[in-house]
Amino acid sequence: MSTTVGLSLRNSLPTTGDQPTHPRLLEWLDKVVELCRPDAIHYCDGSDEEWDSLVDLLVAAGTVQRLNEDRKPNSIYARTDPDDVARVEDSTFICSVDERDAGPTNNWMAPAEMKRVMTQLYDGCMVGRTMYVMPFCMGHLDAKDPKFGVEVSDSAYVALSMRIMTRMGAEVLRVMEETGADFVPCLHSVGMPLSDGQPDVAWPCNSTKYIVHFPEERMIWSYGSGYGGNSLLGKKCYALRIASAMARDEGWLAEHMLILKLISPTGREYHIAAAFPSACGKTNLAMLQPTVPGWRVETLGDDIAWMRFGEDGRLYATNPETGFFGVAPGTGAATNPNAMAAIDRGNSIFTNVALTPDGDVWWEGMTKEKPAVLTDWKGRTWRAESGPEGGRPDETAAHPNSRFCTPIDQCPILSPDYDNPEGVPIDAIIFGGRRENTVPLVTQSRDWRHGVFMGATCSSESTAAAKGAVGVLRRDPMAMLPFIGYHVADYVQHWLNLGAKADADKLPKIFYVNWFRRDSSGRFMWPGFGENSRVLKWVAERVDGLVDAVETPIGLLPTDDGLDVDGLDISADDLHDVVRYQPQEWRDEVPRIGRWFDTFGWRLPRDLVDELRQLESALGQP
Numbered sequence: 001m002s003t004t005v006g007l008s009l010r011n012s013l014p015t016t017g018d019q020p021t022h023p024r025l026l027e028w029l030d031k032v033v034e035l036c037r038p039d040a041i042h043y044c045d046g047s048d049e050e051w052d053s054l055v056d057l058l059v060a061a062g063t064v065q066r067l068n069e070d071r072k073p074n075s076i077y078a079r080t081d082p083d084d085v086a087r088v089e090d091s092t093f094i095c096s097v098d099e100r101d102a103g104p105t106n107n108w109m110a111p112a113e114m115k116r117v118m119t120q121l122y123d124g125c126m127v128g129r130t131m132y133v134m135p136f137c138m139g140h141l142d143a144k145d146p147k148f149g150v151e152v153s154d155s156a157y158v159a160l161s162m163r164i165m166t167r168m169g170a171e172v173l174r175v176m177e178e179t180g181a182d183f184v185p186c187l188h189s190v191g192m193p194l195s196d197g198q199p200d201v202a203w204p205c206n207s208t209k210y211i212v213h214f215p216e217e218r219m220i221w222s223y224g225s226g227y228g229g230n231s232l233l234g235k236k237c238y239a240l241r242i243a244s245a246m247a248r249d250e251g252w253l254a255e256h257m258l259i260l261k262l263i264s265p266t267g268r269e270y271h272i273a274a275a276f277p278s279a280c281g282k283t284n285l286a287m288l289q290p291t292v293p294g295w296r297v298e299t300l301g302d303d304i305a306w307m308r309f310g311e312d313g314r315l316y317a318t319n320p321e322t323g324f325f326g327v328a329p330g331t332g333a334a335t336n337p338n339a340m341a342a343i344d345r346g347n348s349i350f351t352n353v354a355l356t357p358d359g360d361v362w363w364e365g366m367t368k369e370k371p372a373v374l375t376d377w378k379g380r381t382w383r384a385e386s387g388p389e390g391g392r393p394d395e396t397a398a399h400p401n402s403r404f405c406t407p408i409d410q411c412p413i414l415s416p417d418y419d420n421p422e423g424v425p426i427d428a429i430i431f432g433g434r435r436e437n438t439v440p441l442v443t444q445s446r447d448w449r450h451g452v453f454m455g456a457t458c459s460s461e462s463t464a465a466a467k468g469a470v471g472v473l474r475r476d477p478m479a480m481l482p483f484i485g486y487h488v489a490d491y492v493q494h495w496l497n498l499g500a501k502a503d504a505d506k507l508p509k510i511f512y513v514n515w516f517r518r519d520s521s522g523r524f525m526w527p528g529f530g531e532n533s534r535v536l537k538w539v540a541e542r543v544d545g546l547v548d549a550v551e552t553p554i555g556l557l558p559t560d561d562g563l564d565v566d567g568l569d570i571s572a573d574d575l576h577d578v579v580r581y582q583p584q585e586w587r588d589e590v591p592r593i594g595r596w597f598d599t600f601g602w603r604l605p606r607d608l609v610d611e612l613r614q615l616e617s618a619l620g621q622p
């Protein structure tokens, strides 16, 4: 119990954990308590004891259940409200002071107006609940410029998840207090106060949702959702949306990228960062098990990369997170054995997957054979032959955006350099998307500017990671469409500027990949997963100038014998269709890119216009 005496409402509440002394933090907490009026406060220390007691609490509340200790030690399982299963892009706002700074790709409302709306929602929103205070650091605590945040949330599920995904707790607070560091205030509420005696529900949330960023103030307000990117505010909200605005101002890059180390048979190491939209293969590539003999991969990160130029002029990447929040469906021993090994070590949170009769988890794609009977993500009995009781036979047992949340240090191939606050020097950047046609397996850009054009024009079919229709094609610049905290044109210009200032020889080479080309029957023509190592090998050989490439209007493609396809199970026709490009598909693509650029308005970078003209004229007439 706190013994501090003061006039604030905060000091009159029952309190557990050690009270901070950080002046700005206390000032902010006082305001939050006055507004949200929680019944109690818990100051998180990030300890094992805290984990245990919060798990007990959530079990008692019916929010989670413990999994079979022999199969998934120290792990829990949560089912969300069926309407709270993914990021909500329609309710996500960039509230810059000037509307024009949010750009055409973000929702905007004037900061004062948004604060008025949300202050009403927050008024008394934590009545009947405990408020958790989580000091956290994105990136290494001993980074040159550590990036702190404090999340306040009325969800213990969020507190447990933040402990896995970020450096969170007493040690972070100690450093913040010793150095007087500033922090990004992150306010989160599920938006379901409990009046006297009102029973709680298993997954409290609100049908009104707001995920709001104030980029100039470096502040985040989130309301109404308990799920993933909506509620773990260190992740998309801070490490991408707010950090991208910081990065613009400070001359670095905050990107939606995995980071991996590729090691050749002779021991040469390559560091690769790759940006694919949500649910398009980052976690899988980050933990890839190469099928090409002698090659190895080590994992550094699976979702977010912060990249800065080092004193030697090279671009260095760090992963600001400490966990994986990975898509469960499709993850199995055959596709991603390293992720399976990581989660089997336990200490994980599983959300919206299915449960086996013996208290383990299952999802589509984990095993070839479906278990005969499961409990599905909605809690219904589910049978392999007939689907859920009362549902359709084709309903999946796990939600398509069901997730595992697992500490990164459980990954069997985690790179020792993950712990290096300086990061790793990036040799190659890969952009990618989910395109059933047009975009070939791998294309190298002619130079940085052309690579930025590739990234800026990247397109992908939408997935279950965000609420809304699945399979709809949209432009997704650098896989950052939902995560750029400012104007998309300025964001692309920032990429161009960094390249123009740098020593061209030291810049990473840029590539564009597509694992998702389909034939006329809808089948993926490229086997993907471990076989993507064949593409990584080509990337490495291009970085070292060891193999030739074919110059085409869209960029540099592998020569006929460029890709190592030794032992690959693919027909010659499929291989040809996957690796080659069709000029007519690209002639059709040009006006689509033009329309995308039209949305940028007058801020559209000249370099992009030049690149598009060059592409159009190189493609010529049919």
Ligand code: GTP
Residues within 6 Å of the ligand: 276, 277, 278, 279, 280, 281, 282, 283, 284, 285, 302, 303, 325, 326, 327, 328, 329, 330, 331, 335, 465, 515, 516, 524, 527, 528, 529, 532
């Ligand atoms: P977020 O966590 O939402 O950012 O997703 P992600 O980019 O990390 O995607 P992830 O690696 O989790 O993969 C998403 C889905 O795509 C899973 O169902 C995978 O099984 C599938 N997938 C990943 N790589 C490949 C591939 O090479 N080929 C095919 N066909 N599917 C893939």
Ligand code: SPV
Residues within 6 Å of the ligand: 086, 087, 227, 228, 229, 230, 235, 236, 277, 278, 279, 303, 325, 465, 466
């Ligand atoms: C994504 O959607 O890109 C994710 C999951 O990584 S979430 O944390 O919900 O944003």
Ligand code: MN
Residues within 6 Å of the ligand: 256, 277, 278, 279, 303
């Ligand atoms: Mn992601």
